[in-house]
Amino acid sequence: MLQTSWIALILGCWSSLYLLDAFLKTQPWSARRYMTFLDKTGFSVSVCQFRWYSTSLNRTFLRLAQWRPNFLRTWFTFGVFFGLVAMLLSVMLLTLMVFNTLTRETVENQVLTPIMPGVNLPASQISYYMLTLLVCGILHEFGHAIAAIREQVRVNGFGLFLMLIYPGAYVDLSSEHLQIISPMRQLRIYCAGVWHNFIIVLIGILVLFMYPWFLMPFYSTGYGVVITQVSENTAVSGPRGLAIRDPVTSVGGCPVTSVKDWNYCLTMSIREPSLGNCLPVSMISELDTSSKKKLDTDKKSAYIDCCNETSSTHLCFMYHTKKIPNNVYACLPARATTDRPICKFQSDCYAPNMEMSCVYPSVDNQTKLLRVIHGHKPPLLFLGHPLDLHYSVILSNYIPYSALIPVNLPYAIDTFCKYLISLSGALVILNVVPCYALDGQFICQGFIELTLRSTIPDKEVRDAIFSLSVLFGTVLLALNVIMAMWMLFVG
Structure with a gap:
């Protein structure tokens, strides 16, 4: 449908130009002036073609x-x-x-x-x-x-x-x-x-x-990537989302120093299980806002939503402790939880004289919770499929030193x-x-x-x-x- 609209628009413009040219050439009040104008400028119009000819060069x-x-x-x-x-x-x-x-x-x-x-x-x-x-x-x-x-x-x-x-x-x-x-x-x-x-x-x-050598005095490379374009009406757009010129240095706990690293990190986030964060068990109990602390883990569901979508700032996490080996679910503030150290296994969390647990987002297999570090702004928490994040932004390896330097020049x-x-x-x-x-x-x-x-x-x-x-x-x-x-x- 889009291709048909483009073709119709192009043919419509050319038809209008050709008819206008024919009209001006045939009208008594415009023919002489119009032909003189064409002779002086070297312009000519034919079917789907516009020409300029000159001896000035x-x-x-x-x-x-x-x-x-x-x-x-x-x-x-x-x-x-x-x-x-x-x-x-x-x-x-x-x-x-x-x-x-x-x-x-x-x-x-x-x-x-x-x-x-x-x-x-x-x-x-x-x-x-x-x-x-x-x-x-x-x-x-x-x-x-x-x-x-x-x-x-x-x-x-x-x-x-x-x-x-x-x-x-x-x-x-x-x-x-x-x-x-x-x-x-x-x-x-x-x-x-x-x-x-x-x-x-x-x-x-x-x-x-x-x-790349000529751009070295104006751009830095190897320390991250810069956002050159953000698609409108996506999960990462808006006042609290990603913006053009934001330097991205990490996504999902994976360091990003180039666009290649960015693509690799998103690919690994799709393949690998979601990472967790280390929290003291006592803090989990204090922050948990779910009405039902322990949920039935015998159900064969892909994930459990213990927050019941009551808050946009909280997310359901699952964890287990030494006393309770089965999964336990808690509704925790997503930003405060993801600010804690990253863990992949329970053994990654250790603190002296304190019981620690690795809490994981309770999401389905296709959905990931990714923490995007972009400059000095608060980290962006992206909840969705990593491919949606990939297609929502365009990145560049060249981070400009100044706001006066065009961010799109290397790409151009x-x-x-x-x-x-x-x-x-x-x-x-x-x-x-x-x-x-x-x-x-x-x-x-x-x-x-x-x-x-x-x-x-x-x-x-x-x-x-x-x-x-x-x-x-x-x-x-x-x-x-x-x-x-x-x-x-x-x-």
């Missing part, structure tokens, strides 16, 4: 192309070798994926996975996804533009577009100039985009490994780098495939002209080889996309 491309010409020549030559190797590896990889699917071999990791908001992309990460696509697209097209000017090919203009919800960029090159330069110079231009995408992947990996850097690596890498795999309308089509054409012109002088034969190669690449990519969509929605 041409001077920038020219300056960049004139910077260290020998270096740029070597730089884009490396891009040619990378593009050709990447094309071969991409075709082999996608062919292997089709072969494994047809032979029903297990495919653990799908190479191409369509990312669709509301299906496999959380709404909270749509901004990361769109920003990453825009950055990768701009740098990709910048590579084409700089390489084109470096090879004396005119750049007519640069543009951005939004198709449905997918942003992108494009560069308008002079086709006449492209056709008269040598195949090697063409390849430097065609391969520049995917070469820059590969560099983005390397930069993303480098930043992903290096950013980490998430953005991972999107850069995955999406820019995917653009490399897609664009180098010899498929119609992709860079791989022109890379394949340039490679054939470069290598076969001397051995196969007949241009019609070379064109036939090129057409067959592009047809094969198009079918191969289409099959992988179909398989990926099938795995997403059906498999």
